Amino acid sequence: MVRVVPETRDDILTAAARRFAVTGYRGTSLQDIAREVGCSKAAVLYHFANKEAILTELMAQLVEVLQALDERIAAHRGAAAQRVAAEGFVDLAVRFRREIALLRGEFSELLNQPAFAHIQRISERLVDAVAGHPERPSARITALVLLAGIAETCGEFADVPDEELRAALLALVRRALEPVD
Amino acid sequence: MVRVVPETRDDILTAAARRFAVTGYRGTSLQDIAREVGCSKAAVLYHFANKEAILTELMAQLVEVLQALDERIAAHRGAAAQRVAAEGFVDLAVRFRREIALLRGEFSELLNQPAFAHIQRISERLVDAVAGHPERPSARITALVLLAGIAETCGEFADVPDEELRAALLALVRRALEPVD
DNA sequence: CTTCGATCTGACCGATCGGTCAGGGTCTGA
């Protein structure tokens, strides 16, 4: 009576995550994923409409939390918005650092695709909020360096405990950010 | 008497730089470059042994300066090494931000290729030097975030004057780095 | 006029890409 639910679909997701993390999204072929799962490429495309659908599913929860953060930022102004944005982003980076690592070095390419246009807009608002003074070049530079640096590297610290990583990133951000007003 | 040196080779280099900056190294085909130059793909491969040779030539000067920085860092210890590394890297990022932008989002992939293994090693020593205390996780995290963030974003500030960008990055680095000893 | 090297072209190569398709098992419920 034990319903043998085929685990292939989950296997594909975890295999894809592993491969994406090593060779990137573009650098990973459907054949690579299929080989790692131990099935045919056609089987992969049976469970997912196309390659992008695999990535989208891997990112679904991350995107959800990112949108929630965007709304929380929008509810604040000035220094409060800056704090919410910076701390919220650090939390998100720590929590989803494995997922973010999948995209290491492909943010800019992927964000330019129409499917991710709304994420592009969210990240622009995020930069503005963290900058505090979006019209001041030095503030924008600081914000961009911090956000891009965290996004680009957080995946490297898979073995650092969440709390330790969060504390280190928060301390860095607080030291680095210029206070608003 | 004016020797009409064919400018095709230079055209290829500038066209490749333009395309790499927009669609990345992997995302740019030899056909793309040839189309932009207005010649055949075979002409591109007449002037360059292969695709990688184009990138190597575009990066030659950057790599040279990076190696010089590595040697200068090696001649110092502790806080002095940290200062030399951080300020040297900021200088390099500002000066070569157009070239660095060509690689945006492809550092990790390209560095893993055997041809760039020595650059990989240099960047590891750079991180250690900037961290100051390489054995302390929070110091390594700070260094990696700053270096990756600067490398990843400096190309975005093509329209910011060199001096202004350098000042902003130096101020950020000084605020963010934990002092050694 | 002929030769020769430099420059460039179009046709072609094998490999790989994402994706499609017809069909074959296998399990389940009627």
Add this chain to the structure above:
DNA sequence: TCAGACCCTGACCGATCGGTCAGATCGAAG
């Protein structure tokens, strides 16, 4: 027993990739 849904395969598709090659063009030198 049989229909049908589910899961999966191998063969195949057109497109594109980096790269090769024989030969055309052409200016300078002899």
